[in-house]
Amino acid sequence: MANMAQAIRMALHIGETELGVKDVFGEDVGPPLGGVFTCTQGIKCAWNSPLDERGIIGCALGLALAGQRPVAEIQFADYIFNTIDLLKLCGNTRWVSNGQWPVQMVVMVPVGAGIHGSIYHSHSFESVMTHLQGWKIVIPSTPLDAFGLMLSAIKDPNPVMYLIPKALLRSRGEEKIPGEPEDPKELNTMIDAPLGDRSKWKPVWPKLKDPNMLLGKAKICLGGRDVSVITYGRMVFKCVEAAQKLKEQDNISVEVIDLRTLFPYDQEAIFDSVKKTGRVVVVNEDTEVTNYGEHILRRITEDCFYSLEAPPALLAGANVPGVGLAEPLEEASVPQTSYIIDTVRRVVKQS
Amino acid sequence: MPFSKEKQIKIHDLMVKARLLEERLIKMNKSGLGFFWIGGAGEEAFHVPLGMLIKKGEGLDYDFLHFHYRQSATLLTLGVEMIDVIRQMHNTAADPYSGGRNFVNHFAVKKWNVVNVTSPIEVQLATCIGTGVAHRRHGGEGITIVTGGDAGTAEGEFASALGWASRKDRELPILNIVTDNRYGISTPFAEVHCDRPIAERGRAFGIESATINGNDVAESYAAIEKAMAYVRKKRKPYLLEVKVSRLYGHSSASGANWVEGEVDGIVEFEKKLKNAKILGEDDFKKVREKYEQESIEAVKKVLKEPKPKPEVIFEHIFADRKDAEIPWPPWLKK
Numbered sequence: 001m002a003n004m005a006q007a008i009r010m011a012l013h014i015g016e017t018e019l020g021v022k023d024v025f026g027e028d029v030g031p032p033l034g035g036v037f038t039c040t041q042g043i044k045c046a047w048n049s050p051l052d053e054r055g056i057i058g059c060a061l062g063l064a065l066a067g068q069r070p071v072a073e074i075q076f077a078d079y080i081f082n083t084i085d086l087l088k089l090c091g092n093t094r095w096v097s098n099g100q101w102p103v104q105m106v107v108m109v110p111v112g113a114g115i116h117g118s119i120y121h122s123h124s125f126e127s128v129m130t131h132l133q134g135w136k137i138v139i140p141s142t143p144l145d146a147f148g149l150m151l152s153a154i155k156d157p158n159p160v161m162y163l164i165p166k167a168l169l170r171s172r173g174e175e176k177i178p179g180e181p182e183d184p185k186e187l188n189t190m191i192d193a194p195l196g197d198r199s200k201w202k203p204v205w206p207k208l209k210d211p212n213m214l215l216g217k218a219k220i221c222l223g224g225r226d227v228s229v230i231t232y233g234r235m236v237f238k239c240v241e242a243a244q245k246l247k248e249q250d251n252i253s254v255e256v257i258d259l260r261t262l263f264p265y266d267q268e269a270i271f272d273s274v275k276k277t278g279r280v281v282v283v284n285e286d287t288e289v290t291n292y293g294e295h296i297l298r299r300i301t302e303d304c305f306y307s308l309e310a311p312p313a314l315l316a317g318a319n320v321p322g323v324g325l326a327e328p329l330e331e332a333s334v335p336q337t338s339y340i341i342d343t344v345r346r347v348v349k350q351s
Numbered sequence: 352m353p354f355s356k357e358k359q360i361k362i363h364d365l366m367v368k369a370r371l372l373e374e375r376l377i378k379m380n381k382s383g384l385g386f387f388w389i390g391g392a393g394e395e396a397f398h399v400p401l402g403m404l405i406k407k408g409e410g411l412d413y414d415f416l417h418f419h420y421r422q423s424a425t426l427l428t429l430g431v432e433m434i435d436v437i438r439q440m441h442n443t444a445a446d447p448y449s450g451g452r453n454f455v456n457h458f459a460v461k462k463w464n465v466v467n468v469t470s471p472i473e474v475q476l477a478t479c480i481g482t483g484v485a486h487r488r489h490g491g492e493g494i495t496i497v498t499g500g501d502a503g504t505a506e507g508e509f510a511s512a513l514g515w516a517s518r519k520d521r522e523l524p525i526l527n528i529v530t531d532n533r534y535g536i537s538t539p540f541a542e543v544h545c546d547r548p549i550a551e552r553g554r555a556f557g558i559e560s561a562t563i564n565g566n567d568v569a570e571s572y573a574a575i576e577k578a579m580a581y582v583r584k585k586r587k588p589y590l591l592e593v594k595v596s597r598l599y600g601h602s603s604a605s606g607a608n609w610v611e612g613e614v615d616g617i618v619e620f621e622k623k624l625k626n627a628k629i630l631g632e633d634d635f636k637k638v639r640e641k642y643e644q645e646s647i648e649a650v651k652k653v654l655k656e657p658k659p660k661p662e663v664i665f666e667h668i669f670a671d672r673k674d675a676e677i678p679w680p681p682w683l684k685k
Contacts, residue, residue, distance in 0.1 A: 023484070050518070054477050055511040062481015062495075065466050066411055070481070089474050097459035097467050098450035099667035133675075134668050157670040216674070264674045299678065 001184045002177055005169045006191060007143035008039040008108070010177070011150035012071060013205050016045045019154050023063055025049050026056055026073030032198050036075055037110060037169050041193045042203035053079055057086040057107065061093070064105040069154065077111040077125035077163070084132070090159045091134025103134075106153045106160045111139070112234050112285055113334045114167025119322030121166075122330075124286035126233075126262055129161055130295070136215050137262040139163040141236035142173035145260055148213035156215060163262075165234040178209035218266035220273070224255030227279040227348050230270055230296060232259040235283045235335060242340035252348050262292060267299070274300050278309035279347050285334040288316035310350035315343045353569060356629050362403070362568055363624060366395035366617050367638045369424035372433050373599070375646035376440050376455055380603045384650070385440040388603040390456045391421030393596035394530060396616030397565035400572035401528075402428025404579055405496065407463050411489035415464045415482035417475035417497040420456045421530065422468075429463055433642070434649035441650075444659040450667075451659040473499050476508035476527075480515045483523030483588075492583045494524040502535025504549055516588035517556040524586045526578055527558075530565065532597040536605065553590035565593035566616040568623075 002010065015021035024040055030048040034041030049056050053074055060072035074080040080087075093103050113122040129137050136158055140146035146164070153160035172184065181187050190204040221236060222243050231239045236258045243254035255273050259265055274280045280300055282293035293314045300312055315335050317323075323333045373392040380388040391398060402425040406414045418425065423436060435447050442451040448459045457468040466482075469475060479497035486495050503509065516523040529549050533540045553560030559581060563574040571593070578589045596613040600606055624630040662683055668675035679685065 022488070050511075050514055052511050052514065054507060055480055055515055058474065058477020058508065058511065059480040059484060059515065062415075062417075062478045062483065063485055064481070065478070066415065066482045066485035068481075068485050085471055086474060086477055089469060089471070089478070093467055094669070095667045096449050096452050096457075097461070097667075098446075098448070098452065100459050100461040101467060102670060136669070136674070158674070264677055267677050 001172045002143045002147070002180050002187055003170050003172050004140070004143045004146045004164070005037050005039050006187060007147040007177060008150055008164070009041055009043065009191060010205065010208055011147045011154070012040060012043050014151060014208065014210065015071060015154045016043060019151070020069045021045065021071055021154060022068050023047065023070040024073075025059070025070070027051050027075045029073050034193060035073065037166065038192070039108070039164070039169070040073070042191060053083050054086055057083040057090065060105045060107060061086065061090050061103065064103045064159070065101060069104050071106040071108065071154065074107065074109040076121050076123070077109045078120040078123040080109055080125060081128070084128070087132050087135070091132050094158070095134060102157055103159050104157050106150075106162055108162040108164060110164045110166035110169070112165050112167060113323045113330055114234055116325060116330065117166070117323070118325040122323035124284070124317065126163060126284070127286045127290060127292045129163070130263055130292045134159060135263065136160045137163065138215060138260060139165065139233045139262060140260065141165065141168065141233055141258050142175060143171070144173055144175040144177050144211070145213070145219075147177050147208070148211040149215070149260065151210050152213045152215050160215070163233065167234050178211060179207050181206060216261045216264045216266055218269040219258045219260055220255065220269070221258050222254065222256040224253040224277065226253045226277055227281065227344055228255045228257060228273040228277045229281050229283055229340070229344065230257050230259065230273075231283040232262065233284070235285055238335065238337045239283055239340055242337050242344060245337070245341055246344055250345065252344065254344060265296070270296065270300065271304055274304045275307040278307055280312045281315055281340070281343050281347055282313070283315045283335055283340055285317045287319045288314065289319045291316045310347050313343055313347050315339060353573060359624060359629055362399050363620060363630065364638055365399045365402070365428050366424065366620065368433070368642045369395045369399065369427050370617055371639060371642035371646055372423055372427065372436060375437070375650065377599060377603070377607045379437070379440050379650065380607065384654070385455060386442070387454050388440070388607055389420050389454060389601070391423050393532070393598035393613060393616065394421050394565065395424040396568045396620060397530070397571040397593050397595060398422050398424035399428050400568060401425050401575055404575050405429065406493055409462050409464060411485055411493050412491055413464055413493045415466065415479070415486065415493070415495045417466055417479040417482070417495065418458065418468050419475065419498050419500060420454070420468050420470070422498060423456055426458050426460070426465070431458070431460065433645055434653065437646070437649045437653050438656065441653050442658065443653055443656040445656055450663065473503040473506035473508040475499065476506070476512040479512060479525055480523065483516060483525040486524050487521070487586060494526055494579065494582045496526045496528065498528045498530060500535070501529055501531035501533065501540050501549060502538065504529060504552070505543065513552065513556045513558060513588070513590070517558050522587040524582045525588045526582045527588060527590045529590070529592045530595045531592055532595050534597060534601070536601045548592060550590055550592040558588050558590050560590035560592065562592040563594070565595040566614045566619055568616070568620050
């Protein structure tokens with residue numbers, strides 16, 4: 001069973017061998033390291049860029065204009081903020097040229113808290129990113145989705161921002177990637193670079209099948225009747241955990257929806273679920289003021305108002321400048337399972 | 352002159368055409384026929400030769416062009432029509448560069464590798480890195496050409512472009528042109544920069560560089576030819592600092608009025624053509640009248656053309672329009 005880092009790596013391998021990707025690049029992305037989270041280990045076309053985020057995004061845009069299908073990495077979302085106007089440029093290039101210049105490129109960037117990353121390795125980015133038009137924005141929560149969404153991102157003829165919940169990079173999912181070895185140790189032997197000298201190491205890639213995932217499609221992780229929890233990324237697991245406890249403790253039936261794509265988002269899946277349950281909590285870990293979840297809540301409030309049986313709620317990160325390092329600070333800054341349980345309970349009990 | 356009489360006549364013709372176009376655009380702005388003007392009056396002596404020497408076409412066999420908004424002369428030399436620039440000035444639906452979305456002189460011509468001209472200063476210096484990487488890999492003689500202004504060299508992307516292009520054994524075939532008109536809108540260059548030529552910054556990166564008088568046609572032509580030959584063959588970067596004039600100020604925001612005391616490259620070139628008995632005053636007058644007339648006719652035609660329909664704001668955001676349609680504003684018909 002692959003972990004998420006391995007899943008991304010295997011998708012990038014298919015990208016370079018079958019989908020025309022010629023450049024996977026960014027800081028420490030090439031050998032010997034293969035990315036600070038090992039997502040690009042063993043990728044033949046991976047190379048190290050200068051430590052220059054604006055140069056990285058500009059280079060990716062230029063490569064896309066030259067028809068090269070690049071995948072660029074910004075090492076942490078905390079360091080992407082100085083590229084905002086270049087991201088805007090990527091997103092408006094097709095539009096402002098009246099359709100002349102397509103921009104087929106992927107930017108991948110680790111986001112969110114959960115690894116004790118302190119103020120500059122814990123930022124979320126989706127609320128800022130969804131303010132930049134012309135981009136598709138995806139965020140997987142399982143290795144299978146990480147694999148499928150990366151392949152679909154590479155194939156998509158538009159700029160795609162691929163947000164990686166960094167705390168999940170070592171997590172293994174319940175669903176297998178079609179074709180991966182049964183034993184995770186076997187996969188580790190095949191595609192994980194050895195410690196020490198790697199100059200002669202070559203990965204052995206398993207033959208995998210592209211699940212052809214559609215961008216813009218949410219996934220019902222857990223079916224339920226009483227309340228809808230709309231979430232994505234790292235919070236998916238916390239929401240599922242909360243749902244299981246609510247079932248056991250309160251006999252509350254929670255439907256958990258993983259959006260997977262934040263733009264374009266799956267309006268139909270969201271509205272269908274809310275109309276069925278009549279109650280909704282949107283959960284994410286970005287700071288709560290002008291939070292992406294506020295938009296989802298606004299759409300629900302306007303379009304599903306007469307289906308609602310209780311005020312909808314947003315559970316998001318505290319509106320503070322960063323996630324502090326000490327455990328009590330981190331736990332106070334981003335949603336924990338117990339907060340999700342409390343919020344869902346409150347929404348279910350209101351009438 | 353290092354080139355033929357016919358070529359000199361052609362260069363003169365295109366320089367005057369570009370000037371007359373810019374003056375027509377300014378008049379349009381002042382008479383309410385275009386919201387904003389920014390352009391290249393005063394840079395023709397450099398930009399016409401540049402246009403002549405570009406390897407024009409689509410894809411990596413040809414030059415990729417990351418221009419700024421003072422290069423109408425280059426684009427006219429490449430072959431754009433006056434009337435299309437006037438369409439962009441009047442933001443009609445038929446504006447071929449942006450469909451009425453963008454300011455005049457913000458070209459985008461995919462068939463000639465002209466990528467979007469942008470308003471943010473120097474972002475093109477970041478984007479050019481990517482086509483440079485692609486050109487290096489592709490080989491051949493196609494190169495990446497990027498143009499920015501002197502004020503823009505203060506932006507980080509200027510250093511990015513020099514740094515990425517000069518990595519040892521990974522050099523990029525990028526001709527980096529800085530047109531130096533000595534101002535950033537109203538701020539004098541000397542007030543915000545060190546007192547050294549911009550070209551010297553190339554030396555820190557081991558990049559070949561030169562400073563030239565962009566108001567002199569022959570000097571410009573020779574310098575571009577030399578720089579391009581180097582970049583095309585050696586597949587390495589070159590930094591070309593070009594001293595130019597800004598004859599109508601920064602843009603319509605600063606009045607777009609004639610600036611006294613600046614050298615006019617057309618006047619200088621006409622003196623030479625006259626001395627060499629290639630062309631005379633009557634010829635100059637005829638060329639002016641020809642393009643004056645063409646610009647007037649173009650304006651008349653463009654004024655009758657429709658503006659873009661409101662719902663096209665959702666076109667070309669994504670390859671498939673449907674991806675952009677949620678949420679949809681209630682005031683707009685679908």
